[in-house]
Amino acid sequence: MTVVSSGRVVGSWRAAWLxxxxxxAWYRRYWTSNLYSSGLQPLMYLLAMGIGFGSxxxxxxxxxxxxxxxxxxxxxxxxxxxxxxxxxxxxPVLSGFKWQKDFIAVTATPVTPGQVLGGQLxxxxxxxxxxxxxxxxxxxxFGAWLNAGAALVVLVGALTGVACAAPLMAIAATTxxxxxxxxxxxxxxxxxxxxxxxxxxxxxxxxxxxxxLAWVSPLWHGNELARGVTLGxxxxxxxxxxxxxxxxxxxxxxxxxxxxxxxxLVV
Amino acid sequence: xxxxxxxxxxxxxFEAVRGIDLxxxxxxxxxxxxPNGAGKSSTMRMIACVSPRSDGELSVLGLxxxxxxxxxxARLGFVPQQDNLDTELTVRQNLQVYGRYFGLSRAHVREKxxxxxxxxxxxERADDxxxxxxxxxxxxxxxxxxxxxDPELLLLDEPTTGLDPQARHLLxxxxxxxxxxxxxLIVTTHYMDEAEQLCDRLVVMDDGRVVAExxxxxxxxxxSTREVLELRFAPGEQEGAVASVSDLGExxxxxxxxxxxxxxTGEAALERVHDRGVRPxxxxxxxxxxEDVFLRLTGRSLVD
Numbered sequence: 001m002t003v004v005s006s007g008r009v010v011g012s013w014r015a016a017w018l019x020x021x022x023x024x025a026w027y028r029r030y031w032t033s034n035l036y037s038s039g040l041q042p043l044m045y046l047l048a049m050g051i052g053f054g055s056x057x058x059x060x061x062x063x064x065x066x067x068x069x070x071x072x073x074x075x076x077x078x079x080x081x082x083x084x085x086x087x088x089x090x091x092p093v094l095s096g097f098k099w100q101k102d103f104i105a106v107t108a109t110p111v112t113p114g115q116v117l118g119g120q121l122x123x124x125x126x127x128x129x130x131x132x133x134x135x136x137x138x139x140x141x142f143g144a145w146l147n148a149g150a151a152l153v154v155l156v157g158a159l160t161g162v163a164c165a166a167p168l169m170a171i172a173a174t175t176x177x178x179x180x181x182x183x184x185x186x187x188x189x190x191x192x193x194x195x196x197x198x199x200x201x202x203x204x205x206x207x208x209x210x211x212x213l214a215w216v217s218p219l220w221h222g223n224e225l226a227r228g229v230t231l232g233x234x235x236x237x238x239x240x241x242x243x244x245x246x247x248x249x250x251x252x253x254x255x256x257x258x259x260x261x262x263x264x265l266v267v
Numbered sequence: 268x269x270x271x272x273x274x275x276x277x278x279x280x281f282e283a284v285r286g287i288d289l290x291x292x293x294x295x296x297x298x299x300x301x302p303n304g305a306g307k308s309s310t311m312r313m314i315a316c317v318s319p320r321s322d323g324e325l326s327v328l329g330l331x332x333x334x335x336x337x338x339x340x341a342r343l344g345f346v347p348q349q350d351n352l353d354t355e356l357t358v359r360q361n362l363q364v365y366g367r368y369f370g371l372s373r374a375h376v377r378e379k380x381x382x383x384x385x386x387x388x389x390x391e392r393a394d395d396x397x398x399x400x401x402x403x404x405x406x407x408x409x410x411x412x413x414x415x416x417d418p419e420l421l422l423l424d425e426p427t428t429g430l431d432p433q434a435r436h437l438l439x440x441x442x443x444x445x446x447x448x449x450x451x452l453i454v455t456t457h458y459m460d461e462a463e464q465l466c467d468r469l470v471v472m473d474d475g476r477v478v479a480e481x482x483x484x485x486x487x488x489x490x491s492t493r494e495v496l497e498l499r500f501a502p503g504e505q506e507g508a509v510a511s512v513s514d515l516g517e518x519x520x521x522x523x524x525x526x527x528x529x530x531x532t533g534e535a536a537l538e539r540v541h542d543r544g545v546r547p548x549x550x551x552x553x554x555x556x557x558e559d560v561f562l563r564l565t566g567r568s569l570v571d
Binding site: 002003004005006007008009010014015018021022025026029030100101102104105106107108109110111112265266267 | 278293315317318319336337338340341342343345347349351352353354355356360363364365367368369370371375416417418419448449450451
């Protein structure tokens with residue numbers, strides 16, 4: 001008797017997409033528990049900072065003459081996306097290698113480590129888009145948007161988030177302990193970035209000597225782009241510069257991550 | 268199905284597999300027997316195309332794993348030593364999602380999941396999450412999952428380690444069925460009874476090398492006697508007793524808790540033990556097993 005296997009190799013994009021399908025099967029069971037981090041957290045920031053705290057802020061040159069809620073709403077979307085992307089590309093990715101081991105299970109099929117990484121990045125991007133849309137709609141109900149540029153802010157948020165996710169996935173792929181370094185990353189990189197990279201106030205308030213810290217942070221580039229597409233006041237060349245920074249971070253992070261995914265999964 | 272020549276696996280300076288030759292034929296059940304750390308899993312992982320070889324030649328299903336890994340993996344099933352199921356998905360979802368990675372259609376995996384849950388006796392738990400399932404159920408699900416692409420070659424790395432006897436017998440039954448359906452099986456184990464039950468042919472591995480090869484009965488004939496007489500003594504008496512009975516067998520193994528005398532006829536040897544006035548606490552005459560082969564070849568018992 002001869003057995004003929006029904007299995008076959010699928011194309012790379014298809015394989016990455018099948019990973020997204022797998023994540024979707026999980027998401028359908030657990031989506032309610034993800035609501036907080038995806039949509040509600042940035043929304044609470046908007047209520048507290050934009051509407052609550054913002055009521056005490058006089059529109060002035062720093063806010064481009066706008067009310068504070070309009071000034072802060074686009075940046076909060078991007079900041080929320082970054083926070084969310086960081087969460088999704090650290091412990092869950094380490095788990096794929098170490099605890100849940102789904103990356104190990106999947107790479108015993110025709111799917112390769114590079115395709116696993118691709119699926120992971122696509123999945124994070126999709127969830128960033130989804131949570132961006134949820135946030136944008138609710139913020140719209142609060143009158144936080146001036147125009148339809150808000151739709152572009154969702155894209156900027158997803159791009160900024162995934163640009164942070166790619167290098168963090170590389171770090172997760174080289175983490176062999178319980179992920180203690182992630183806590184340091186949250187404390188010493190992500191939190192300061194959320195506070196000082198131009199989300200709540202212009203970075204011109206930061207002393208020149210350390211302003212470069214904002215310049216090298218992806219969130220600042222995302223914030224500048226997000227305000228540019230909905231509030232205006234951003235020229236084409238700096239806009240392209242911000243875009244290029246985020247794309248470069250994504251590409252470099254993705255390549256390094258790919259390298260380390262192979263190194264971790266093909267041993 | 269599998270051809271290996273001088274196959275080597277190194278991790279840094281450590282050589283886990285030190286040049287082994289293998290030849291596995293279509294339709295047979297082939298076993299790797301050996302203690303922990305013998306290099307069985309490393310070999311399995313190379314055959315499963317999830318671990319590149321460090322040296323030597325390897326061909327699986329007629330293809331080179333280094334260049335055609337995905338194509339080989341599409342046609343084989345791999346049950347790793349540790350279950351890596353998606354514990355947050357249901358039993359059914361585990362099978363369906365996994366099947367999709369082999370390019371199977373949604374309708375196909377739906378049908379297949381149904382069939383495999385029947386096969387693995389998991390139908391009643393179909394829509395339960397995997398996390399709370401028993402160890403035996405999880406193992407059966409891992410095996411069911413490895414069958415989702417109708418593999419031509421099924422690799423099982425210690426399929427029954429940690430299972431209770433009932434669960435083991437159920438698994439063995441399932442593996443027999445697969446074998447009679449024409450699936451080629453490669454099994455690693457450190458249980459002799461498992462190897463004897465399942466394998467047409469096996470290699471004994473120790474310290475990264477193949478130390479013997481053959482069918483279980485061939486190995487026993489070649490490396491052991493027909494019967495074994497086991498003697499247990501009161502604490503402190505064993506040493507003295509060994510001296511007076513050691514010439515009664517073709518070979519003697521002194522283990523910490525008992526003495527094994529290898530002889531064609533155990534009962535006759537036991538009589539002579541008694542004739543010499545040696546009084547063991549208990550004695551047992553049994554057939555030789557692969558454990559004896561292993562003891563002979565390596566000087567150690569398998570479950571160290």
